[in-house]
Amino acid sequence: MSDSPKEKLSCPFEKIYPSQLEKNDLFHMKLAYNQAIDAWNHGEVPVGAVVVKDEVVIAAARNQTENASDPTAHAEIIAITQACRTIGDWRLNDARLYVTKEPCPMCAGAILSARVGFVAFGAPDPAMGGLGGAIDVNAMPKANHRAEVVSGLMEQECLALVQGFFRAARSEKNNPSTASS
């Protein structure tokens, strides 16, 4: 047992190593899920995202808001920036974004700005979801782009991750010396 903050925050969920033989939606969501676990291990709300084009992962990122002291450093924003840098173009029409939680309005807006063609998310977010959960940024009638959206991919796993993180954080806050023992 250790009292170091890092160990207390270590994620109890295991990463998933999908077969490289099936590069489908589930495969890519598993990669996003692993990014979310990395986020937890860095003390961040566990959300992860990957961007895929022509079956190649062109970006993979985790939420970094706390460590970067930057509220815009959500996994999706970082992944979109990365993806555009990789292909040298800010238009991601042919790309597919996988993210473990429903994007917030900021990230849903970024998806539209980048013209991302396809988005799959895991856990829905009724309080802050920007793709139908709390508001639907993808439904603006005069917008010049609309993404194809699939929800609920690995929903239970992605939700368990976020809920587990907040439970651990509360436990840690209420009982700082024994929360992880």
Next chain:
Amino acid sequence: MSDSPKEKLSCPFEKIYPSQLEKNDLFHMKLAYNQAIDAWNHGEVPVGAVVVKDEVVIAAARNQTENASDPTAHAEIIAITQACRTIGDWRLNDARLYVTKEPCPMCAGAILSARVGFVAFGAPDPAMGGLGGAIDVNAMPKANHRAEVVSGLMEQECLALVQGFFRAARSEKNNPSTASS
């Protein structure tokens, strides 16, 4: 006369140099307006933003999407990131953001994520505005923050800037050799 792309794109509008004796909303919007002119002079859609806290400008940014090949590099996103870095905190409750155009949903979402207390914008955007123009990200019932919003500050000047830019860009596209002569 020159055919260089930079000269063709140079902004015909003048910067405004407000008196330092009146650090009110109009003063700060003029600083944002000057950032928008800088954006035009770099070949970008002219949008500028500043963030102010305790009457001190803690961030000033212009739209950089084209030059950065990054659809998330809107003036507001860059300004929020800068402001958080300046004060070492991702919470901007006591800060005031001034931006020449109504924030898109991405930027409106970032304003909420950063918990920006007050926002003033210039030109409304009925097609893509995220603070009531096309959708109101600030009105999500379960959100943990709501910003105070003032619209229409220097509306005519900010609108003229954006419309002038697109007119010049169209003219340049239709008649590349003489558009700026």
